[in-house]
Amino acid sequence: MRKNLSKKVVGLTLTAAMIASLTACSSNNPAGSDSTTKAPDSTKGQTETTTAAPETTTEQETEAGPKIYTDANGNTVDLGGMEIYIRDWWSTPMDGEDAEPNNKYEEARQDYLEWAQETYNFKIRQVGISSWGSTPEDFLNYASSEPDDMNYIFILRSGKELAAAMSAGLMYDLSTLDCLDFTESKWVNGVDKMYTLGDKTYCMSGETIEPKGGMYFNKRLLYEAGIDPESIYELQESGEWTWEKFEEICKTITADTDNDGVTDRFAMVNFASTFINEAVASNNAHFINKDANGKLFNALETNETLEALNWAVDMMAKYDYPQPEGSEWNYWQEAFVNGAAAFIAGETYQAGQDWKDMEDDFGFVCFPKGPNATDYTNVYNDNPYVIPANYDAERAWKIAFAYNVWSDPVPGFEDYNGRVEAFYNNFRDTESVDLTIARMYENGMYTYHNLVPGLDLGPDLIWGMSSAEGSTPAAKAEAIRDTWAAYLEEANK
Numbered sequence: 001m002r003k004n005l006s007k008k009v010v011g012l013t014l015t016a017a018m019i020a021s022l023t024a025c026s027s028n029n030p031a032g033s034d035s036t037t038k039a040p041d042s043t044k045g046q047t048e049t050t051t052a053a054p055e056t057t058t059e060q061e062t063e064a065g066p067k068i069y070t071d072a073n074g075n076t077v078d079l080g081g082m083e084i085y086i087r088d089w090w091s092t093p094m095d096g097e098d099a100e101p102n103n104k105y106e107e108a109r110q111d112y113l114e115w116a117q118e119t120y121n122f123k124i125r126q127v128g129i130s131s132w133g134s135t136p137e138d139f140l141n142y143a144s145s146e147p148d149d150m151n152y153i154f155i156l157r158s159g160k161e162l163a164a165a166m167s168a169g170l171m172y173d174l175s176t177l178d179c180l181d182f183t184e185s186k187w188v189n190g191v192d193k194m195y196t197l198g199d200k201t202y203c204m205s206g207e208t209i210e211p212k213g214g215m216y217f218n219k220r221l222l223y224e225a226g227i228d229p230e231s232i233y234e235l236q237e238s239g240e241w242t243w244e245k246f247e248e249i250c251k252t253i254t255a256d257t258d259n260d261g262v263t264d265r266f267a268m269v270n271f272a273s274t275f276i277n278e279a280v281a282s283n284n285a286h287f288i289n290k291d292a293n294g295k296l297f298n299a300l301e302t303n304e305t306l307e308a309l310n311w312a313v314d315m316m317a318k319y320d321y322p323q324p325e326g327s328e329w330n331y332w333q334e335a336f337v338n339g340a341a342a343f344i345a346g347e348t349y350q351a352g353q354d355w356k357d358m359e360d361d362f363g364f365v366c367f368p369k370g371p372n373a374t375d376y377t378n379v380y381n382d383n384p385y386v387i388p389a390n391y392d393a394e395r396a397w398k399i400a401f402a403y404n405v406w407s408d409p410v411p412g413f414e415d416y417n418g419r420v421e422a423f424y425n426n427f428r429d430t431e432s433v434d435l436t437i438a439r440m441y442e443n444g445m446y447t448y449h450n451l452v453p454g455l456d457l458g459p460d461l462i463w464g465m466s467s468a469e470g471s472t473p474a475a476k477a478e479a480i481r482d483t484w485a486a487y488l489e490e491a492n493k
Helices: 014-021 104-120 135-143 160-167 219-224 230-238 243-253 272-282 303-319 331-337 393-407 418-426 431-442 457-462 473-491
Strands: 059-061 067-069 082-088 122-128 151-155 213-218 266-268 288-290 296-298 341-347 362-365
Touching (some): 082 393, 135 151, 135 160, 243 341, 266 303
16 A cells, blocks of 8 residues: 655745745855956857955845845845746747646745746746757757857756767856855755866756666566565665675576476566666776866776676676567567566666556666675766856856756755655655665765766777677776777866
């Protein structure tokens, strides 16, 4: 029976809550400062600015409402009626109407944003402009041209296109915008940290962390193999869900059930890239890592990374359901839905998308931990928000101020997590959320190979990696060493 899973939120009136807890940018308003702009430096791809030293913003509290954040002259920060659009590939188009709020949180957020926009004299809206496929090129074209009258924050997707745009200097250095304080808890997803190179920060996200990769399991197949599905959760809770224990279970599941000499019950079916990426993270390892000075370096040949790659390749060779002849690259998706194998490494979104029509019941745990890890983990890889570097300093500051206000927690709902209820709706049991996703929110790591232009894990490393002679992880790492060194040298500039 389904439990009552949502946290109860104590509702406060919006005005009273904002009086107590509103937080926004604490900075000077550049419109009233002595800032001057220089012509763009082609080597940096961004307008530089000389600005007077920041002064503490004055906070005024009135009887009628919340604290108001003012500039150095004591005036309420005024964005001059600026209209700002946060661009994505899934929201309502610009000419469409936004959905009406359908719960108390959404109502409170709408009220808060209306107040903020009126108070600071701006308008902001998240709209679907690009498609998933066109987003990288759309940003490239916009940020490398003379800016028009539109004020955009682009939501991008991680990958080689983003790395190339960052390397080309097309993203504004957010560390120069003093209205953004990345020590605040709302930046906990770490997008700003992931996309900081040296002392420059190129991306941000004030969204709640999205847990990513773990391990799905088919409950029927476990039962048939004599394994209680609940025991997988118990292993996770006790800390015994390890590579070693996982392989022990895979051996038990793998069987020729009809005695015809051919295996017909498989332990796993995987998309190799997903399984290998999760295996590396589960051993507290990296393909590319970052040193204390913010410089990227090749971690592929470290002991913990090679250990994870060797283990992953061996496991797939022993226990993976083989790709049927003539099938598409994503054969693993249909195979898991149809019950061809018991386990698959996958991401949280697949519960409500790829597995939603699956007949068999499924559960979800963290990826088992490797010998170099002390706890389970997953890779945080939230969509980055960027400001184009072709905007001048004053314009970029105002856009950043508006986004900071937009992304602040709604007063009275500071601990609200809108993703959680969706997870409860998409997964088949409460343990997936209460025991696994709750843990994934706490235990996450960042990876850095997506920051390196030219580096592509698929063709560079994963594709064709096996125990066959000449394509072992060590051989692949050696073969790619000099190429990655060149990529890293360029990235670290």
